[in-house]
Amino acid sequence: MSYDDSFYSDGIWFSPSAIDKGLEKEYDDYINRYNKDGFYQSIIDDDFHKTNDFSLLKAKRKFFNNICLDRTVDKIERKFLDIIFLEQIKTMKYRYSKIENISNELSDIAEREDFLRIILTGCFRKHYHCKLSEKEISKIENFISTTRLASSMTPYQKTGIIQNFIHEFVNNHYGNTEAHLSINSKLMSNILSATKLYFCLISIRNYSIQELLSENNKTDELASEENRSNTDTRVSKNKKIIKNWKVRHMKSFLNYMTPKDKEIFSCYLKVTTEIRERYVNNIISILDYKTALSNIYIQILIEIHKPAYSRGFN
Secondary structure, three states: OOOOHHHHOOOOOOOHHHOOHHHHHHHHHHHHHHHHHHHHHHHHHHHHHHHOOOHHHHHHHHHHHHHOOOOOHHHHHHHHHHHHOHHHHHHHHHHHHHHHOOOHHHHHHOOOOOHHHHHHHHHHHHHOOOOOOHHHHHHHHHHHHHOOOOOOOOHHHHHHHHHHHHHHHHHHHHOOOOHHHHOOHHHHHHHHHHHHHHHHHHHHHHOOHHHHHHHHHHHHHHHHHHHHHOOOOEEOOOOOEEOOHHHHHHOOHHHHOOHHHHHHHHHHHHHHHHHHHHHHOOOOOHHHHHHHHHHHHHHHHHHHOHHHHHHOOO
16 A cells, blocks of 8 residues: 555644644644645545545544644554554454354453463362462462563463463472373363463553564464474364364464454554654654544544445444
8 A cells, every 4th residue: 555645644624622722833733734725625525525424524533632632652653553443352352252262251351451360370279279379379470470471472472481381380289290281171272262362452452553563474474384384283073183273373363353354454554654654754743643643544444334434424
């Protein structure tokens, strides 16, 4: 996808009431800029012609009002991601849970900040029947608070760290190197799937666009490498080999969008990264950067909801 200056200097319709005193001059300059020769009105008319109603313009105004007072690119970008992924996260979480066959209760627990404490202590006490000593409880707490899970690692790799800790902890508790094998394999699979979901949600709710794209690319590379080498298989209930079983579990969270939505989001996230670089390099202003994100947001709405777009949004 390509874009030119007109892409991020397009008009924007928003309420002056949302602008604080420190931004009044910037706002006035902006309005004067687009009122010249009726250009600002022509932008409104053009958008109205595209949508057949003012619904998208209202969405655009609401989005811009959410970011207009922020002055740092990181805060603006984070709000942008929070807004565009608001509904997508629900869809991805639902699709992930269905594919991984984990319960709604478990997937909801993965939303909690204290997920690791819940899942680890529950796993040890309920499923491995460990009577935890104070020393072991401290060990769990220390692991949770001090283990560094680098952003360069994928959710799948981070989940591997948790799995290794579970195995080591249980084996040490019982003094048996095979004690970790006593748990039902399906139950352990559910625990690990919920753990990966937990890390996926952390990424999408905290990472920058660049970090998300980087994680997605690394995950795809690792999955492709695994697909070629086929180092891990599983046997299904009817005794058939499941080729490249591991690949499915290595997928990034973005892969749990519908294929169409993933293509749309990947495209516009890359464009957003390029526009951020233009702002950082002083090629465009903070206002043009915000305007660009507002336009991208509307384009995402249009692309994702094309059937609704053709008949007008409610």
